[in-house]
Amino acid sequence: MDFSLPALLFWLKKLLAAAILPPLLPLLPVVVGLLLLRRHPRLGRALAWGGIALNLLLTLPASVGWLAKQLEDPQPLSIEAATAAQAIVVLGAGRRDYAPEYGGETLNRLALERVRYGARLARTTGLPLLVSGGGLAGETAEAVLMKSALEEDFGLSVRWAEVGSRDTRENALFSAQILRDADVRHVLLVTHAMHMPRAQAAFEAAGMIVTPAPTGWLADHGEPSGEHFLPGQLPNANSAYTGWFAVHEAIGRLAYRLSQ
Known part of the structure; x- marks a missing residue:
């Protein structure tokens, strides 16, 4: 295994990314909330339910599609x-x-x-x-x-x-x-x-x-038709992946701006 400084920094970045990206991102407040239930029940419940809500937002096609549209340019190359x-x-x-x-x-x-x-x-x-x-x-x-x-x-x-x-x-x-x-x-x-x-x-x-x-556009940039509401609008593997990609890119862009 490569133990050079660039390699170590690369793995550190990967570990940090794993912690702040789905699926760990919404799980962390759930875990922390459950640990706090006995001593701080109100805060614990708020964190746990907040993590569940965040997980839904990052897997529901409607919310994930909206987020992806904010990050993608819909125009192909001419x-x-x-x-x-x-x-x-x-x-x-x-x-x-x-x-x-x-x-x-x-x-x-x-x-x-x-x-x-x-x-x-x-x-x-x-x-x-x-x-x-x-x-x-x-x-x-x-x-x-x-x-x-x-x-x-x-x-x-x-x-x-x-x-x-x-x-x-x-x-x-x-x-x-x-x-x-x-x-x-x-x-x-x-x-x-x-x-x-x-x-x-x-x-x-x-x-x-x-x-x-x-x-490889992940959002639908056309007008929604309203067809096939179920099961297409329920959380699924494709929307979960798109949610991960969108959060990854949003954090990546923020990191680039901060490092300039």
Whole structure:
């Protein structure tokens, strides 16, 4: 295991994120409230019921959908806006460690959504591809898995693979260095719509000109139809995941603002 300072800080950030994100986020006030019931029954009940209410808000499709809409830009990339770009940058989003059908490990579904859209853009525009994503000590870098998927499954060539980054800010810093060396300044940036504002800000801070190329919207930006109220409007796995993603991005944006 890597015990360097950057690795330790990375794991500290991961542990802190686990504590302030769902599902632990709403569970903590419930646990604290139950512990306080005997000595401070009114406060204990308020905390416990508050945690339950927060859990519902972060899993109900209506409330989660509203939150996601505040964080996502509903506009997709237009081909006209892509004409000035010099390259396509696709950001990693995670891996599946157990994938015996692929010989060991592969990309998770989020990364595949980004890779698929990056492949479509590469075919449409003819622009070269850069994939960005590192890994912990002993792991295959995400960019290596992305490059393999694009070349073997999509039949495309990947010109650059940035393999050292551990988060969005490092995606931007390390990718920008590679691109500057190739005299590339203007990129189409591929990531999820909810992640795009944070990623775009990081790449622009690293000196890149960015045209957003979002994919994977988690909110429905159309007019609600009112159809299929049940069971679609009850808490479910998809809305719980969207709630987690939305809180993750909201906290990430706050952290970026505080660190500037």
